[in-house]
Amino acid sequence: MSAQAEGMVVGLLRRTWAMTWKDVTVELRARERITAMLFFAALVLFIFNFALGPDLEKLREVAPGLLWLAFLFTGMLGLGRSFQAERENECFEELLLTPGDRESIFFGKLAGNVLFMVTAEALILPLFGILYNLDIWAYLPSLALVAFLGTLGFSTLGTLLAAMTAHLRAREVMLPLLLFPLTVPVILGSVRATEVILAGGRLGEAGHWLKLLTGFDLIFLVVSPLVFEFVLEE
Amino acid sequence: MGERTVAAAVPWASERRRAGARPSLAAKALGAAAVVVLATGLYLGLAVVPPDAVQGEVQRIIYLHVPSIVTAYLAFFVVFCSSILYLWKRDLRFDAVAVSSAEIGVVLTGITLATGSIWGKSTWGVWWTWDARLTLTAILFTIYVGYLMLRAFAEEPQAGARYGAVLAIIGFLDIPLNHLAVQWWRTLHQPSSILRPGGPSVALVMLVPLAINFAGLILLYTYLLLERIRLERIRHRAAETRLKRGRRG
Numbered sequence: 143m144s145a146q147a148e149g150m151v152v153g154l155l156r157r158t159w160a161m162t163w164k165d166v167t168v169e170l171r172a173r174e175r176i177t178a179m180l181f182f183a184a185l186v187l188f189i190f191n192f193a194l195g196p197d198l199e200k201l202r203e204v205a206p207g208l209l210w211l212a213f214l215f216t217g218m219l220g221l222g223r224s225f226q227a228e229r230e231n232e233c234f235e236e237l238l239l240t241p242g243d244r245e246s247i248f249f250g251k252l253a254g255n256v257l258f259m260v261t262a263e264a265l266i267l268p269l270f271g272i273l274y275n276l277d278i279w280a281y282l283p284s285l286a287l288v289a290f291l292g293t294l295g296f297s298t299l300g301t302l303l304a305a306m307t308a309h310l311r312a313r314e315v316m317l318p319l320l321l322f323p324l325t326v327p328v329i330l331g332s333v334r335a336t337e338v339i340l341a342g343g344r345l346g347e348a349g350h351w352l353k354l355l356t357g358f359d360l361i362f363l364v365v366s367p368l369v370f371e372f373v374l375e376e
Numbered sequence: 377m378g379e380r381t382v383a384a385a386v387p388w389a390s391e392r393r394r395a396g397a398r399p400s401l402a403a404k405a406l407g408a409a410a411v412v413v414l415a416t417g418l419y420l421g422l423a424v425v426p427p428d429a430v431q432g433e434v435q436r437i438i439y440l441h442v443p444s445i446v447t448a449y450l451a452f453f454v455v456f457c458s459s460i461l462y463l464w465k466r467d468l469r470f471d472a473v474a475v476s477s478a479e480i481g482v483v484l485t486g487i488t489l490a491t492g493s494i495w496g497k498s499t500w501g502v503w504w505t506w507d508a509r510l511t512l513t514a515i516l517f518t519i520y521v522g523y524l525m526l527r528a529f530a531e532e533p534q535a536g537a538r539y540g541a542v543l544a545i546i547g548f549l550d551i552p553l554n555h556l557a558v559q560w561w562r563t564l565h566q567p568s569s570i571l572r573p574g575g576p577s578v579a580l581v582m583l584v585p586l587a588i589n590f591a592g593l594i595l596l597y598t599y600l601l602l603e604r605i606r607l608e609r610i611r612h613r614a615a616e617t618r619l620k621r622g623r624r625g
Binding site: 299302303306307309310311312316319320322323324326327330331334350351354357358361362365366369372373375 | 463515518519522525526529530531535538539541542543545546547549550553554556557558560561
């Protein structure tokens, strides 16, 4: 790699980090988003129980789907707020004035969103295991892998669409309306892979789903930053 | 708002005032041709061609069902291409093509879902089943309905055009992934009988009305597209008139 290219990559990483660090700092001080997400996640797990009845056998059958519904609803809550500070304080212009490529804004926001969603998932997963009496501990590494791949894909499109819907009327409604249909491959892939894992299967049995998730992540990790520029433009 | 901004917002502003006020002769001819061809195809498919040996009369629904979904895919491909062109050239005419094509595509997808559902009720015994291709069509429908809603909720048309273009690109790239996911998830639909290795398995006599209806729907699509673009043009002109009035007053 030439020195110039190396400098560009380092610059991109540094600006991305600055962006993420800004969001994390704001969150650490206000604790608005993550508190809401965690409490919401816990509530979702409770509500499922009331909706489906206390029959543990039945619950266990639909557990992978429930787990992902909890992940995705909680993630959606976080994504909806990911550009809220900028919108409320009319700081989108300032965001655009940051030197360097727009890609760093996208990747910075994305890293923050993934971080918040993974944090929420880290609470949901054990709580889920306890409340529904599932032995998840043995499968923790494979579950973590699937959760990460799914979360990355969901957040990549989610970050792009959140930036877009932040400027719309009815933005709270539009984000899920646009994001859920587009992330059907992520939802299907994650739920099916989780199903294989929780049934005690080897990770290899879910190989094609993992490939699909990885493919989805890669495609949209390349395309989203390219089109993000057109979303931010004023 | 300065002169330049107005001109940028209204690409057709400089055109002759009356241009596009009425349908062009070409559009009228296309519309008439679409009616004639579709009527012929439907007559052949519904009344002349013998019914399917196994499925009976209800099979005739494919003469509308299959051409609709193929034309819908074509419409969404046009949305994808004109969206890229819009982001590249920043000419609102490309955006007019995109939004017009998307509306027609959504209607055609709706027709596909409705006819498929009726066919499913009499063949599978249920209105709806989570069959792979049915599910994929429903996902397609929701993505592009979302596209139209996104455009409706944008606060200014320029932003709506940009967001719409981005969503159209993402949405179109999403189709093969959705296809793969849904395919692996389940499949119950009868396998594609026309586009398959080894040539079509449909009797030649059935292919005739299918092909005619397909041509008819393409004509209808082109006609509707031209007319919808004309409507967009009239809207732009109305916006321009409002801007001018506002400045004078």
